[in-house]
Each structure stands twice: as structure tokens, then as C-alpha cells.
Amino acid sequence: MKNRLLFxxxxxxLMLQTAIAQSQQLTVQNGSGKPTVLTxxxxxxxxxxxxxxxxxxxxxxxxxxxxxxxxxxxxVFEGIAVEAVLEKAGVxxxxxLRGARLASCLLVEAADGYxxxxxxxxxxxxxxxxxxxxxxxxxxxxLDDKEGPYRIVIPDEKRMARWVRQVTALKxxxxx
Numbered sequence: 001m002k003n004r005l006l007f008x009x010x011x012x013x014l015m016l017q018t019a020i021a022q023s024q025q026l027t028v029q030n031g032s033g034k035p036t037v038l039t040x041x042x043x044x045x046x047x048x049x050x051x052x053x054x055x056x057x058x059x060x061x062x063x064x065x066x067x068x069x070x071x072x073x074x075x076v077f078e079g080i081a082v083e084a085v086l087e088k089a090g091v092x093x094x095x096x097l098r099g100a101r102l103a104s105c106l107l108v109e110a111a112d113g114y115x116x117x118x119x120x121x122x123x124x125x126x127x128x129x130x131x132x133x134x135x136x137x138x139x140x141x142x143l144d145d146k147e148g149p150y151r152i153v154i155p156d157e158k159r160m161a162r163w164v165r166q167v168t169a170l171k172x173x174x175x176x
Contacts, residue, residue, distance in 0.1 A: 024149045026134075028089035029171040031104060036089035040136070040149070046080045046088065049133050051155045053077065077153045079135035082106070082170070083123050091172055093124040103175045108152055111166040116152070118162060120172070131155065134167065 024040040054074040083093055086106070097120060106118045121127040135153045136143060143151055143165075150167040157163075 027169040077135040078137040079133040109169040116162040
């Protein structure tokens with residue numbers, strides 16, 4: 001009986017570890033439709049980026065605050081540049097991003113079905129200095145279940161509508 005309980009407990013732990021690992025996987029689909037599955041370890045091996053964000057100019061409702069309002073505290077997100085994540089999956093940037101490819105965009109999908117689009121030139125460091133990151137840490141701690149395991153962070157946007165939480169897939173698509 002004791003051995004049976006020990007075996008059951010070990011099996012449960014193994015199943016939980018597998019479920020956690022799968023929930024932290026990210027599917028990246030390049031422009032030709034080829035999917036690449038990246039694990040948390042794959043992503044953490046890429047160069048890390050930190051960005052500090054603040055919503056000090058906006059209230060929770062999205063309207064401008066009065067000058068007497070206290071500014072909100074800033075938040076530090078850490079993760080990987082989305083450009084680096086896409087390059088890991090075979091998406092090319094720089095001189096190759098021209099012509100018809102300028103009509104390509106990144107479709108970001110979340111676990112709850114939420115989706116947002118980012119134009120590829122917004123991601124390419126040859127076009128912009130504005131970082132867009134796939135974050136996995138917030139103020140030095142892993143993102144909680146409501147936000148993570150991954151979240152898109154686009155600093156300096158007036159609205160956070162494209163800051164997709166619980167990111168499960170990144171897909172490069174052509175706009176027809």
C-alpha cells in the first residue's frame with residue numbers, strides 16, 4: 001500500500017511538471033507558416049532586455065490625470081526582445097524587411113483568445129529604437145497566472161491594449 005501511494009505521488013509530480021513545462025511553451029510561426037515551439041529555457045538563453053514603464057499620465061479609466069494627482073510607481077519588466085524571439089524561429093529582419101514584407105505583421109495570441117497585431121517594422125531594430133519585449137519577469141518576479149507566463153510589453157504607448165497577457169503564440173502573417 002505504501003509503495004502504491006509513493007508511486008501515485010511520483011506520477012502526480014511528473015504530470016504536474018509536464019503541465020507546467022507545456023504551459024510555459026511558446027509557439028512561433030514564421031512567415032511561411034512553419035511553427036517553432038520554444039521552451040522557457042530556449043527563451044531565457046536569448047539576451048535579456050529590461051524596460052521601465054509608467055502609467056503616470058493616465059488614470060485607470062484612461063483619462064488624463066490632473067496635475068495635482070500623484071504619479072503611479074514605475075514597473076520594471078524583463079524579458080526578450082520580440083525581434084530576437086522571431087529571429088530564433090527563422091524570421092529575418094534588417095535589409096530583408098522591404099517590399100511586400102512591409103505588409104506583414106505579428107499576430108499575438110493569448111490563452112483566453114485575446115489577439116493583437118504589431119506591424120513588423122515596429123519590431124525591427126533597423127526601423128525603430130522602441131523596444132517591444134516578451135516579458136516573463138515583473139519587478140524581478142515571475143509573472144503571475146493572470147499575466148504570464150509571458151506578456152507583450154510596448155513602452156510609451158498611451159494605451160496598453162496591445163500589451164497581451166498570457167501569450168501562447170506569435171504568428172507572422174501577411175496582410176492581404
